[in-house]
Amino acid sequence: MISAFFAIVRRDLILAVRLRAEAVNPVFFFILVVTLFPLGIGAETKLLQTMATGIIWVSALRAAMLSLDSLFRSDFDDGSLEQLLLSPHPLTILVFAKIIAHWLVTGLPLLIVAPLLAVFLGLPQQALGTLLITLVLVTPVLSLIGSIGVALTVGLRRGGMILSLLVLPLYVPVLIFASNAVAMAGNGYAVDAQINILIAILLLSVVLAPLPAAAALKMSMS
Amino acid sequence: MPDHFSTRQSLQARNLSCFRDDRLLFEGLDFTLENSQVLLLEGKNGSGKTSLLRIICGFREQDDGEILWCGNAIEDSDFFAQMAYVGHLDGVKKELTVTENLKTALALGRPGKYSLDQALEKVHLAGYDNSLVQSLSAGQKRRLSLARLLISSNTLWILDEPFTSLDKDGISLIESLMHEHITAGGMIILTSHHDLVLHESYVQKINLSPCH
Numbered sequence: 001m002i003s004a005f006f007a008i009v010r011r012d013l014i015l016a017v018r019l020r021a022e023a024v025n026p027v028f029f030f031i032l033v034v035t036l037f038p039l040g041i042g043a044e045t046k047l048l049q050t051m052a053t054g055i056i057w058v059s060a061l062r063a064a065m066l067s068l069d070s071l072f073r074s075d076f077d078d079g080s081l082e083q084l085l086l087s088p089h090p091l092t093i094l095v096f097a098k099i100i101a102h103w104l105v106t107g108l109p110l111l112i113v114a115p116l117l118a119v120f121l122g123l124p125q126q127a128l129g130t131l132l133i134t135l136v137l138v139t140p141v142l143s144l145i146g147s148i149g150v151a152l153t154v155g156l157r158r159g160g161m162i163l164s165l166l167v168l169p170l171y172v173p174v175l176i177f178a179s180n181a182v183a184m185a186g187n188g189y190a191v192d193a194q195i196n197i198l199i200a201i202l203l204l205s206v207v208l209a210p211l212p213a214a215a216a217l218k219m220s221m222s
Numbered sequence: 223m224p225d226h227f228s229t230r231q232s233l234q235a236r237n238l239s240c241f242r243d244d245r246l247l248f249e250g251l252d253f254t255l256e257n258s259q260v261l262l263l264e265g266k267n268g269s270g271k272t273s274l275l276r277i278i279c280g281f282r283e284q285d286d287g288e289i290l291w292c293g294n295a296i297e298d299s300d301f302f303a304q305m306a307y308v309g310h311l312d313g314v315k316k317e318l319t320v321t322e323n324l325k326t327a328l329a330l331g332r333p334g335k336y337s338l339d340q341a342l343e344k345v346h347l348a349g350y351d352n353s354l355v356q357s358l359s360a361g362q363k364r365r366l367s368l369a370r371l372l373i374s375s376n377t378l379w380i381l382d383e384p385f386t387s388l389d390k391d392g393i394s395l396i397e398s399l400m401h402e403h404i405t406a407g408g409m410i411i412l413t414s415h416h417d418l419v420l421h422e423s424y425v426q427k428i429n430l431s432p433c434h
Binding site: 003004006007008011014015018019074077078079080082083084085086087088089094218221222 | 276279280281282283300302303305306307309310311312313314315316317318322325326327329330331332370
């Protein structure tokens with residue numbers, strides 16, 4: 001079972017390296033959107049500074065959503081998903097492996113770029129650490145919760161719109177707590193409470209998300 | 223040929239029926255498949271052959287009836303550890319090499335009779351180990367997905383039109399592999415428009431002619 005888990009992670013990472021152009025798409029989108037804001041708003045440093053948290057989080061959320069469809073799409077199209085479903089190993093574990101690989105490819109790069117872009121937008125120094133911590137906690141949640149939505153819509157040819165409608169409401173709580181934490185940290189307040197809640201959300205989604213995702217995949221298959 | 227499957231196994235279907243969009247595909251379907259037997263599904267396009275295979279694989283729920291593996295319901299048995307499926311889709315990643323694909327397949331199941339190299343040799347793909355699957359021809363891809371049957375340990379092969387896009391040599395190759403599997407005590411369920419050369423005594427046929 002462990003070897004099956006790592007085989008799937010390995011396979012998806014190799015695929016991401018072979019399909020580089022597709023894999024960097026979300027990060028590229030993220031950088032583009034964030035850099036466009038200062039151009040659109042103009043040289044109003046104060047305004048940008050206040051909006052920095054929001055801009056970064058909303059762009060990160062959108063970037064994560066863009067990348068979601070790739071989670072199961074190609075496996076669905078070429079029959080690899082059928083083979084996953086027929087494996088004697090629990091599908092939940094295999095789905096979890098796919099989610100981890102997806103996070104490594106799409107979430108991890110955001111962690112690296114986001115602090116740089118935050119400096120670029122003039123986010124206060126003391127908020128940078130909190131931004132990084134919240135990103136570490138939230139990006140896996142985006143992949144985990146998103147996996148349920150993709151699993152439900154992968155059988156539909158044009159599932160993009162429904163996917164957004166399904167997943168966005170579930171993203172809202174993490175968005176609220178994460179951006180609140182970064183904004184509070186910027187003003188010099190303690191953010192332990194928000195961080196604790198985000199940790200709880202992360203742990204809950206690790207335990208609870210792969211299960212319905214696996215069940216939804218089975219449904220999408222029929 | 224030694225008997226690889228010492229304990230007797232069976233796949234039993236009782237009173238199966240399947241609807242598709244309010245259209246009855248088949249009903250009251252019964253069959254029992256035991257070691258060293260082949261079940262050949264016949265019928266016109268749209269008669270429900272693939273649907274029946276997908277029901278047996280558990281991708282689809284039957285509308286009535288039950289399927290038993292060694293007397294137990296499929297979910298409560300080791301059915302999935304004992305079966306392998308090759309469907310219309312090859313189930314291989316075109317951006318991965320031949321070996322990478324087979325290694326993933328191997329990790330998902332349990333190691334079987336043949337090693338990777340032996341299996342590639344068997345399906346005449348030796349020397350293609352490090353080729354990307356997208357550079358293979360359709361027939362070679364098919365043979366690669368059939369190689370999956372050889373590297374994992376399984377009793378029951380479920381094959382949906384296994385001869386599609388294979389040339390004459392490919393077809394006789396797969397037939398000899400099927401014959402080897404059957405004489406070693408395996409079971410096969412397949413749909414095919416191609417006449418099987420397997421000995422009559424192994425084969426049972428079900429004709430899914432439209433019931434309306």
